[in-house]
Amino acid sequence: MNENTEQTAIESTDQQFDQGAVLTTRILGVGCPRCHVELRIGEVAGCEFAGCPQCRGMLFQQDAFGMLINHLRATTTMPPQVPTPIDLDELMVRSTCPACVLPLETHAYGGPGNSVIDTCIRCGLVWFDEGELDNLVRAPGKR
16 A cells, blocks of 8 residues: 555444455445445455445455455365255345346355355356355365
8 A cells, every 4th residue: 555545444343254354434336236235345365345234245356256265265274164055045046236237147156165156247246145255265175
């Protein structure tokens, strides 16, 4: 950060996001795909995301997410957790992309762990409901 950049305050809150992520006070200007509350900028392991202060969902750029999940899996000190089966009802949830307002694609995550994620291939975004990022990080397998 250079001297001319205004620092953003980290919000002091009791809310817990996956992997110790925290929200800043910076508002993104778009609504949460689940509960429509305005998203705010957050940070986890040096990676920015957009987070919902109400449902604690997390929105990432797809390319940043790939690097983040690899880093988190390699550095976690949490013990592996056997994934629970996917709740098939989660595959039926429909939401819209907060950027382009077109439908998000809902599908099972293709890597370690059992999570249903939502992606917008047009915008290169991936949405995780609360707990889904933790599931991927704690999944057994090569770290």
